[in-house]
Structure formats: C-alpha cells, structure tokens
Amino acid sequence: NKAINAASSAAGGGVVRFPPGDYKSKNTIHMKSHVTLRLDKGATLQGSGADTYDKAESNPYDAYQDYGHSHFHNAMIHGDRLTDIGFVGQGVIDGMGNLITGNPKSGEADKIISLTRCDGLRLGDGLTLRRGGHFAALINGCENVTSDRLTIDTASDRDGWNIISTTNVTVTNANIKANDDALVFKSDYALGAKLPNGHVRVNDSFLSARCCNALMFGSETCGDFSDYRFENIRIDGADKSGLGMVSMDGAKISDVHYRNITM
Secondary structure, eight states: OHHHHIIIIISSSEEEEEOSEEEEEOSOEEOOTTEEEEEOTTEEEEEOSSSOSOOOOOOTTTTSSOHHHHOOSSSSEEEESOEEEEEEESOEEEOTTOSOSSOOOTTOOOEEEEEESOEEEEEESSOEEEOOTTEEEEEESOEEEEEESOEEEETTSSEEEEEESOEEEEEESOEEEESSOSEEEEEOSTTSSOOOEEEEEEEEEEEEESSSEEEEEEEEEOSOEEEEEEEEEEEEEESSEEEEEOOSSSOOEEEEEEEEEEO
C-alpha cells in the first residue's frame, strides 16, 4: 500500500513491481489511479488466513443480489472510481485456500480482485489468478477493459471472472477453469442503479466449469445487454451449460453472436 500510494501521489502514477519471491498479503491492498501491479515470473502474491482484510461495507441495496455481489471491500485487492489501472506480469496471485467461498465473516475476504466504477483496466499479460474464493475477479460498473493472456484457476473454489454492468470489454487468449461460472456477464443492483452492459469481444479463449456455466449471461440481469461477439472459444466441461443465457430480472439481451465455438 505504501508503494501504491507513492506511485500514485508522488510520481503521478507508475508500476509497483514484485520480483521473484513469495509475498504474503495480510491486509487489503488499496489500488490507486494510474498504478499497475506487475508480478514478475516466479513472484506470488499470497492470500492470508489472518482475518485482517477490510470489513465488508454496508450496502442499502444488498437485498437485490447475493452477499458476494453486494460487497466489494472484503477482498485481497480493492479499488473504486479509479482510472488507468492494471494487473500484469507472468506471476501469480493466489488466495492459498484462505479466501471464503460463502459469506465471509468480518476480516475475511471472498475475492482476489474487486473493482467498482473504474475506467481503464488492463488484466493479464501472462498473469495467473488462483484459488479466488467466491470470485477470482469481480468488476462492476466499469468501462474500457482489456485482457490478454489471463489465466484463472478457481476449479477448487467458485467463480472465475464476473463482469457486471460493464461496457467496452476485450478479452483475448484467456484460460479460465472454474468450479461455478467461468466467464460470466451480469447486471445487478449492487451500485444502486440499472447500468448499461455491452460492446464486448471475447476471442481465442479456453473455458471450463465443473458445476455450472462456462460462458454465461445472468443470473443477475436488471440492466440490458447489447453487442457481444464470442469467437474461437473452446469449452471443455460444464455441468450446467457451455453457453448460458438467462434473463432473471427483466433485462433485454440482444445482438449476441457466437462463432467457431467448440464444446
């Protein structure tokens, strides 16, 4: 956190680099605008079982979606209303089995990366997220997201990447192995508004889900979805659906195209 603050305030932005080695994160890391975390090959940022993560914030709208979707502070890494941030490199961020897959108690975290209302997110470049608890990555109300060569392995936990109420997304060369949903697009009321979703491209990726859905719309769907292109995707295993699309909350889902999907 001291390094992130220094890069953000003193230098006006920069890269916080993790050379090879193990780094135990016992507290929530607070991202700042114009900062990128870079994990070199051989570097592992590890989750802790010390129960000293940020407490889940109160949310007057938490009755409209489950607990995990309603709270964002209780994470290994959190950021809100940020611009130009990134998580890159060939290293690993690993919850180490210490992140909660259900409803966490005070001090416990249930996700690795938790971002709300951010503009300009870069995620990947060889990065691996592992054992993420409820979510390896949860983003809500964001825009301008790019991801290339991201690996997520949450097959022992729950979701891979939840992209919620987010626009202008490009995902390429992803490899996501989840237990619940692998790559899922949702729209909920956690931020107190129906927000737009769409202008999404997912290409050249591998997805699998042990118990549920590999590539999914829903279940949370209060805002409309439009303009999605999925191409050159291999899906290897999903106990519910390889391609899932459901509007549980009244949203319109339109202009969705699938091409060269192998299941």
